[in-house]
Amino acid sequence: MAQDPKYDLPTYTPIARGLHWLIALLIFIQLPLGFYMSYRGNEMPSVDENGKPVIGVWDALTGYLYSSHKLIGLTVLALVVLRLLYRLTRGAPRSDPTVPPPLTGVSHLVHWGLYALLIAVPVIGYAAISWGNYLDIFGVHLPAVSEKNEDLSKQAFHWHEIGALLIIGFVTLHIVAAIYHRFIRRDRVVERMIPKRVA
Numbered sequence: 001m002a003q004d005p006k007y008d009l010p011t012y013t014p015i016a017r018g019l020h021w022l023i024a025l026l027i028f029i030q031l032p033l034g035f036y037m038s039y040r041g042n043e044m045p046s047v048d049e050n051g052k053p054v055i056g057v058w059d060a061l062t063g064y065l066y067s068s069h070k071l072i073g074l075t076v077l078a079l080v081v082l083r084l085l086y087r088l089t090r091g092a093p094r095s096d097p098t099v100p101p102p103l104t105g106v107s108h109l110v111h112w113g114l115y116a117l118l119i120a121v122p123v124i125g126y127a128a129i130s131w132g133n134y135l136d137i138f139g140v141h142l143p144a145v146s147e148k149n150e151d152l153s154k155q156a157f158h159w160h161e162i163g164a165l166l167i168i169g170f171v172t173l174h175i176v177a178a179i180y181h182r183f184i185r186r187d188r189v190v191e192r193m194i195p196k197r198v199a
């Protein structure tokens, strides 16, 4: 249903947009990085120093990828906390009045689900490396949450992966919704989040 392209709709502030796109960029790097480094460290066939076939490659590159993943993950956590504080104190522009209320409700659920996952996944990742005692980033030692516990670490890594898969699901829904608004419904929802020049 085509809308009048000129109807007035307030946009997100430059700070809200800047944080949105920075976090989105880091997530698009973080997800494939997580899967690739985990494959490299736990599943990729290789040979040890005696020429015997082994599973998993633990060389400098694998260590570098793991450190980068932890660093990007903690950066995402800090940025999402900032974004949430900003969101909770400054609010968001009012919803597009031309969108039916049930659809606005679903979009709010997806947004809050994403915030919850973007906090839970890195926190669980941190707990997992703490319980498993892999607490360093490029040689810098991080504080432990409690003493070492291999079982808890394994469970936390399991939930870390489930959480990451849920992020993929929610982000996919979110992008499909953006495409629907932009190209099918042709309303102004996407313009709220992209810089004026591009819109």
Ligand code: HEM
Residues within 6 Å of the ligand: 027, 030, 031, 032, 034, 035, 037, 038, 039, 041, 042, 066, 069, 070, 071, 072, 073, 074, 076, 077, 118, 121, 122, 123, 125, 126, 129, 134, 157, 160, 161, 164, 167
């Ligand atoms: C939003 C932030 C994060 C996302 C989206 C994310 C995503 C992922 C993904 C997709 C994997 C691969 C899962 C698998 O194949 O088992 C993974 C593994 C891993 N993540 Fe994260 N992660 C995040 C934050 C963190 C943080 C903050 C840490 C630690 C400080 C961390 C530590 C790890 C470790 C050590 C693994 C490897 C597990 C293994 O080798 O089995 N992640 N992460």
Ligand code: HEM
Residues within 6 Å of the ligand: 020, 023, 024, 025, 027, 028, 087, 092, 107, 111, 112, 114, 115, 171, 174, 175, 178, 179, 189, 190, 191, 192, 193, 194
């Ligand atoms: C990892 C990627 C992404 C994450 C984690 C993410 C997360 C979010 C969150 C949490 C909000 C709610 C903002 C608020 O009101 O507080 C939001 C809004 C929005 N996002 Fe994303 N986003 C991502 C990628 C994208 C992409 C690729 C697009 C465009 C294709 C997009 C377009 C939008 C738009 C248009 C809004 C505003 C929706 C509205 O006003 O109702 N996002 N995003």
